[in-house]
Amino acid sequence: MSKNHKNNDKYHRILDAAIKVFADQGFHTSTIAQIAREAGVADGTIYLYFKNKQDILFQFFAYKTRLVFDNFKNAVEKEKNAIDKLKCLIRTHFEEFQRDRKMAEVYRMETRQCHRLMETQIKEMTKMYLDLIAAIVEQGQQEASMRQDLYLVLVKRFILGAVEEVINVWVISGGRYDLVSQADPLVDLFLKGIGCQEISDQ
Numbered sequence: 174m175s176k177n178h179k180n181n182d183k184y185h186r187i188l189d190a191a192i193k194v195f196a197d198q199g200f201h202t203s204t205i206a207q208i209a210r211e212a213g214v215a216d217g218t219i220y221l222y223f224k225n226k227q228d229i230l231f232q233f234f235a236y237k238t239r240l241v242f243d244n245f246k247n248a249v250e251k252e253k254n255a256i257d258k259l260k261c262l263i264r265t266h267f268e269e270f271q272r273d274r275k276m277a278e279v280y281r282m283e284t285r286q287c288h289r290l291m292e293t294q295i296k297e298m299t300k301m302y303l304d305l306i307a308a309i310v311e312q313g314q315q316e317a318s319m320r321q322d323l324y325l326v327l328v329k330r331f332i333l334g335a336v337e338e339v340i341n342v343w344v345i346s347g348g349r350y351d352l353v354s355q356a357d358p359l360v361d362l363f364l365k366g367i368g369c370q371e372i373s374d375q
Contacts, residue, residue: 255313
């Protein structure tokens with residue numbers, strides 16, 4: 174796909190329309206005709222930009238993965254200390270998915286499938302996210318705001334898993350409540366755990 178196509182308004186209209194159709198109809202049951210109708214273009218126009226339905230999903234994930242992660246990284250870099258960076262990362266993550274619930278639905282659909290079409294893109298985004306978490310935790314250890322005895326691999330999976338599950342529950346609910354409002358309580362849980370200090374010291 175040329176850069177000219179990727180800067181084309183029609184290209185992005187088709188991507189946005191496709192994600193709405195995939196979220197509403199399911200990827201396997203949706204059709205090119207439905208996508209074209211949602212985008213307001215002729216069926217044949219789709220093939221000027223995409224090879225097939227799978228290519229649309231592939232290009233959406235490739236484009237959105239980089240865009241969303243860049244937003245995460247740029248937001249986090251504005252903060253000074255590790256605690257604020259972690260809060261910012263989770264809040265920005267929730268803001269991105271709340272802003273585009275259809276994207277959240279398709280992402281959830283793809284990550285939950287046994288035979289994922291977008292496995293490469295999902296793995297790439299997951300690795301970038303885990304690396305960002307690792308950098309934040311390592312900074313927190315240097316600042317003495319996070320424990321030194323943390324098992325980093327476990328911490329990264331713990332944070333990512335919790336964030337994804339909060340988003341999954343929100344998607345299943347139909348987005349009926351403010352997802353972003355869950356960010357600070359979740360970070361508080363990460364930092365303090367669920368045990369009382371008195372019990373932990375026994």
